[in-house]
Amino acid sequence: MKQKTVKKLSSSIEDYLESIYVLNQSSGTVRVKDVSAKLEVSMPSVHQALHVMSDAGLINHENYGYVELTEKGRKAGKKIWRSHRMLTKFFNEILGVPLSRAEEDACKMEHDISSKTLERLVSFIDFVESYPHKEGPDWLKSFKYFYKTGKRSKECDERIKEKLKK
Amino acid sequence: MKQKTVKKLSSSIEDYLESIYVLNQSSGTVRVKDVSAKLEVSMPSVHQALHVMSDAGLINHENYGYVELTEKGRKAGKKIWRSHRMLTKFFNEILGVPLSRAEEDACKMEHDISSKTLERLVSFIDFVESYPHKEGPDWLKSFKYFYKTGKRSKECDERIKEKLKK
DNA sequence: ATAGAATGTTAGTAATAACTAATAAAGTTA
DNA sequence: TAACTTTATTAGTTATTACTAACATTCTAT
Numbered sequence: 001m002k003q004k005t006v007k008k009l010s011s012s013i014e015d016y017l018e019s020i021y022v023l024n025q026s027s028g029t030v031r032v033k034d035v036s037a038k039l040e041v042s043m044p045s046v047h048q049a050l051h052v053m054s055d056a057g058l059i060n061h062e063n064y065g066y067v068e069l070t071e072k073g074r075k076a077g078k079k080i081w082r083s084h085r086m087l088t089k090f091f092n093e094i095l096g097v098p099l100s101r102a103e104e105d106a107c108k109m110e111h112d113i114s115s116k117t118l119e120r121l122v123s124f125i126d127f128v129e130s131y132p133h134k135e136g137p138d139w140l141k142s143f144k145y146f147y148k149t150g151k152r153s154k155e156c157d158e159r160i161k162e163k164l165k166k
Numbered sequence: 167m168k169q170k171t172v173k174k175l176s177s178s179i180e181d182y183l184e185s186i187y188v189l190n191q192s193s194g195t196v197r198v199k200d201v202s203a204k205l206e207v208s209m210p211s212v213h214q215a216l217h218v219m220s221d222a223g224l225i226n227h228e229n230y231g232y233v234e235l236t237e238k239g240r241k242a243g244k245k246i247w248r249s250h251r252m253l254t255k256f257f258n259e260i261l262g263v264p265l266s267r268a269e270e271d272a273c274k275m276e277h278d279i280s281s282k283t284l285e286r287l288v289s290f291i292d293f294v295e296s297y298p299h300k301e302g303p304d305w306l307k308s309f310k311y312f313y314k315t316g317k318r319s320k321e322c323d324e325r326i327k328e329k330l331k332k
Numbered sequence: 333a334t335a336g337a338a339t340g341t342t343a344g345t346a347a348t349a350a351c352t353a354a355t356a357a358a359g360t361t362a
Numbered sequence: 363t364a365a366c367t368t369t370a371t372t373a374g375t376t377a378t379t380a381c382t383a384a385c386a387t388t389c390t391a392t
Contacts, residue, residue: 095286108278120261
């Protein structure tokens with residue numbers, strides 16, 4: 001019975017896979033130096049990782065050729081990339097963290113968030129976005145005020161009072 | 167000029183430090199086997215890590231004695247523990263992730279979240295908790311409904327309609 | 333077509349962080 | 363206190379993942 005399908009990928013292998021996936025989406029073909037440049041690691045490091053990924057059935061790669069994702073590799077890469085995007089979105093658009101910082105954090109945390117937690121987060125983002133104004137619901141604005149000042153906004157307090165009346 | 171103060175700690179060293187901090191808070195004294203049991207690693211692994219932490223000025227440890235945190239170590243441990251608690255709280259109480267899963271995720275992600283992002287998250291949690299009912303604001307209940315059904319609750323839709331009228 | 337540049341691979345090294353097996357010290361109890 | 367148990371340390375191994383230096387291949391432009 002083949003077990004390799006189940007084996008968990010290391011963070012660094014996930015990083016390589018994600019990069020290959022993203023590069024493949026944007027430019028079609030992927031070469032060692034592209035991955036090297038994207039992840040800011042040496043080409044030998046990429047080469048070594050390609051070997052591991054190849055053994056795991058995530059990519060196909062012949063010496064001096066392009067890096068090609070297998071179906072399995074594409075799915076895995078896509079999943080990691082989704083975690084990355086969703087975490088970034090949450091940090092940036094909801095918490096108000098500057099984009100570059102949001103990306104940095106997401107880039108590390110994407111490897112550790114479980115599927116269940118990610119789906120909850122995605123649902124939360126959907127919930128916020130399902131409001132008709134693109135600025136999001138009132139409470140999100142209230143939160144941003146709260147963050148800046150440490151106090152609840154007047155609107156926020158009014159909503160609380162109304163709630164208490166009922 | 168001493169640089170060692172600035173040097174970033176690895177995830178595993180952070181884990182050891184956090185465990186020592188927590189064990190110290192709960193039972194006062196900390197021994198190698200306690201850390202070993204808590205992190206489920208061998209005692210030699212703990213021993214090795216203690217050496218690294220000792221060199222970094224985070225703990226004091228003499229052979230066969232207790233592990234003692236330095237002031238620097240205590241501060242660092244406390245900070246990681248705070249990240250852990252806040253992430254757990256967010257996942258569990260706001261997103262509704264079951265506690266054990268929330269803990270697991272937090273335990274890995276705690277090492278990667280930046281201070282800035284953490285402070286935003288803490289502020290967000292404070293914001294939610296600053297509502298007078300401990301179930302949190304209406305929108306949080308709406309979110310939980312949304313998560314279960316994929317639809318906005320009636321209350322939620324009403325709030326949106328009211329907003330649009332204005 | 334070939335020289336030189338760009339890209340890729342191989343080989344060997346280093347740091348981190350886990351492990352087991354063997355040994356040593358400390359503690360407990362008959 | 364001597365035997366035994368528990369706890370701790372040392373030594374040596376392994377896997378991962380990065381690196382540099384040296385070499386090989388492929389591409390490009392004259």
